Amino acid sequence: MEAVSTFLDMGGYAATVWxxxxxxxxxxxxxxxASLRALSRRKAELAALESQMERPRR
Amino acid sequence: xxxxxHSLASxxxxxxxxxxxxxxxxxxxxxLLGVGIVWGLVFSPPDYxxxxxxxxxxxxxxAAWMATFCYAxxxxxxxxxxxxxxxxxDLAARAASPIGACFTAIALITGALWGKPTWGTWWVWxxxxxxVLVLFFLYLGHMALSAAFDDRERGGRxxxxxxxxxxxxxxxxxxSVEWWNTLHQGASVFRMDGPTIDNSMLxxxxxxxxxxxxxxxxxxxxxxxxxxLARRIEVLQRARASGRG
Numbered sequence: 053m054e055a056v057s058t059f060l061d062m063g064g065y066a067a068t069v070w071x072x073x074x075x076x077x078x079x080x081x082x083x084x085x086a087s088l089r090a091l092s093r094r095k096a097e098l099a100a101l102e103s104q105m106e107r108p109r110r
Numbered sequence: 111x112x113x114x115x116h117s118l119a120s121x122x123x124x125x126x127x128x129x130x131x132x133x134x135x136x137x138x139x140x141x142l143l144g145v146g147i148v149w150g151l152v153f154s155p156p157d158y159x160x161x162x163x164x165x166x167x168x169x170x171x172x173a174a175w176m177a178t179f180c181y182a183x184x185x186x187x188x189x190x191x192x193x194x195x196x197x198x199x200d201l202a203a204r205a206a207s208p209i210g211a212c213f214t215a216i217a218l219i220t221g222a223l224w225g226k227p228t229w230g231t232w233w234v235w236x237x238x239x240x241x242v243l244v245l246f247f248l249y250l251g252h253m254a255l256s257a258a259f260d261d262r263e264r265g266g267r268x269x270x271x272x273x274x275x276x277x278x279x280x281x282x283x284x285x286s287v288e289w290w291n292t293l294h295q296g297a298s299v300f301r302m303d304g305p306t307i308d309n310s311m312l313x314x315x316x317x318x319x320x321x322x323x324x325x326x327x328x329x330x331x332x333x334x335x336x337x338x339l340a341r342r343i344e345v346l347q348r349a350r351a352s353g354r355g
Contacts, residue, residue: 059152063162068227072166072220073151076173080325083212087332094339101346 121338124198128331135331139324146317154314166224168314171299172322174217177245178280180210180326184252185277188270198334200266201341203273204256205333209326211249217242229293237286238294241279248276262344 062069150168157164184206191199221239222232233239256269287296298306305312 062165063156065162065227068163068223069151069165072169072223073147075219075223076169076216079212079216083209083329084325084332087329087336091332091336091339094336094343098339098343098346101343101350105346105350 121198125335125338128335132328132331135324135327139321139328142317142321142324146314146321149314150318154311157311160228163224163227164311166220167311168318170217170220170224171315172319173213173220174242175319176322176326177210177214177217177242178283179323180206180213181245181248181273181277182280184210185273185280188273191266191270192274197341200270201337202330202334203252203270204266205330205337207249207252207256207269207273209329209333211246211253213322213326214242214246214249218246225293231293234293236292236294237290238283238292241283241286244279245276245283248272248279252276262341 060066060070146168150165154165154168156162184203187199187203187206190196191203218239221242225234226232252269252273255272256265259265259268286292287294299312299315307315
């Protein structure tokens, strides 16, 4: 337990180290999620558009 | 080489290669980042002067390198779009700039957090910090310009010109710590006389650097695929609109 709190304390620099890693994680995970969401949204949009455009031809 | 690049520039072939490569690069990125970050946070020693604040290095340095590397990639893509009119190069440059902006933001924020305990200040207007802030604004400008015109082609060209002109900032960033007096330290890894940083810190740093590189490839491929779809949607919508009219 003490090892964990020593680790979290980061030699007294917890306020430097953890926010740095936190901000990095938030930005990179956020960018990855946003990019993947945009990809799947556009896939669905394209599929819908293609099926709409096929219909009048039949 | 030009033939190979031309064949890569075909969207269909790009899709095939991207789909084959993506799972492997994703796993590699996760493993490298996982091992590198745990090594940096838990097993690497604290610095004899900076104490545990040195652990910020394992994300600050790779983020800063990726910020400049991504800009170099974007400038090369923009140049090839302007010269050879490769549409895929335009899409790839559009895909790259938000990624570069994020890496630059990380470099700036983690740098400020690191600066407070070690330099005694979050920010100074010196050459290194200011030129990286300019890099961030160049990315934002690129994103804004490429979306600013109804005519996609015109927006792409304007943004590509900005990207090429802005490339002058890259050597300024690299040499700012030598040309001007600054709080920021000089290079300690890529030096003519070899790295001056101890192996116990160099190894985790190399792992996170490689991990950030792989993550960049993953993000870039996903975003280019997405840009390709967006363009296809646009073409279809225009075709449908003109069919009705």
